[in-house]
Amino acid sequence: MTIQTVTDAIRYVGVDDNTLALFENQYPVQPMGVSYNSYVILDEKIAVMDSVDARAAEEWLSNVARVLEGRSPDYLVVTHMEPDHSGSLMRLAQKYPEMKIVGNAKTFTMIKQFFGTGEFSEDRMLEVGERDTLSLGLHRLRFLLAPMVHWPEVMAAYEEEEKILFSADAFGRFGSLERTARAPWAPQARRYYYNIVGKYGAQVQALLKKISALEIKTICPLHGPMLTEDLGEYLRLYDLWSQWKPEKPEGILIAHASIHGNTAYASEALKSKLEGKGAQVTMCDLTATDLSYAVTSAFYCGKLVLACSTYDGD
Known part of the structure; x- marks a missing residue:
C-alpha cells in the first residue's frame, strides 16, 4: 500500500x-x-x-x-x-x-x-x-x-x-x-x-x-x-x-433454509404476498448466504421471518 x-x-x-x-x-x-x-x-x-x-x-x-x-x-x-x-x-x-x-x-x-x-x-x-x-x-x-x-x-x-x-x-x-x-x-x-x-x-x-x-x-x-x-x-x-435499532424499520427479512425446495417456495410466496401489500422485503437463502451477511440483514431490517424445514421429526 x-x-x-x-x-x-x-x-x-x-x-x-x-x-x-x-x-x-x-x-x-x-x-x-x-x-x-x-x-x-x-x-x-x-x-x-x-x-x-x-x-x-x-x-x-x-x-x-x-x-x-x-x-x-x-x-x-x-x-x-x-x-x-x-x-x-x-x-x-x-x-x-x-x-x-x-x-x-x-x-x-x-x-x-x-x-x-x-x-x-x-x-x-x-x-x-x-x-x-x-x-x-x-x-x-x-x-x-x-x-x-x-x-x-x-x-x-x-x-x-x-x-x-x-x-x-x-x-x-x-x-x-x-x-x-x-x-x-x-x-x-x-x-x-x-x-x-x-x-x-x-x-x-x-x-x-x-x-x-x-x-x-x-x-x-x-x-x-x-x-x-x-x-x-x-x-x-x-x-x-x-442501540440495535434497524436502519430500515419497515423492512422485512425472510431468511429460509430449504431441503428440497418447498420451504424456499413458501418463502417466495410469502414475499409476493407481502410485496403486494406494499412491504419492502429482503430474501436470504441460508443454505447459500454466508452467515455474516445474514446477521447484518437481520439487524438492518425491522422485522424478521425465519422459515425452516422440519427434519427428522423436528
Missing part, C-alpha cells in the same frame, strides 16, 4: 491484504481484501500508532522506515492488542530498542501473555489511563479507554492539535484501501460492526458519549478508509447500530 499523507505531520503506513480469504478465519473478505492500518505522527517526538498483522510485517516495517527517514520512533502506541494489530509489535520493538511502548494496564497484561514477561523492561512500558495525555511537541494525544469495543484493553487516542480520533477497531470496515477506495463505507462497515463489535452496544454507546464533546475532523480506524467527510453520518450510524 502506498504511504499516504493524513496531514503535514501524520502519515498512513498501513498495509493492504488482498490474499486473506477469511477475516478472523470466519468472515469472507474476497475479493475486497482488508487493510491493516497504522499511522506515524512526526513531531519533536515520534509516535507510531499500532502495528499490523504478522503476515504484513515486512511491508509495514519498510513503510515506517521510509517515513522516519533515519529517525527513530520514541513511542509505539498500542490501542488494540488483537493479533491483526499487534502481530508485528515485537519486530518494531526489537528494531528500535529505545522506543517506549504506550498502553493501559490491560494492554501490558496482554503483552506479557502474548510475548512473555521478560521481553520489555519496566522503563520501556509507559502506562496511560483515562484522559491521560502524551505530548509529542506540537501534537498531544489524549487517551480514552474503550473496554470491550471489542476487546477489554481497547482505547482510543485523540490528537488535540489536528482533531484526529484514532479509533482502534471502531468505525472499521472490511475492504483493502486499494480495492475499495471508491466503495461506499456503510455496507462493509455495517457487516464488520454487527458481526465483530455488535454484541457490545452498551460499550460503544459509552465511547460515543466520551467523544461527543470532542471536535473531530478525521477518524483514523484500524481497518478501512480514513474518514474525513460526513462524520456526522458515520456517528449517526454507529449510534443507531449500537
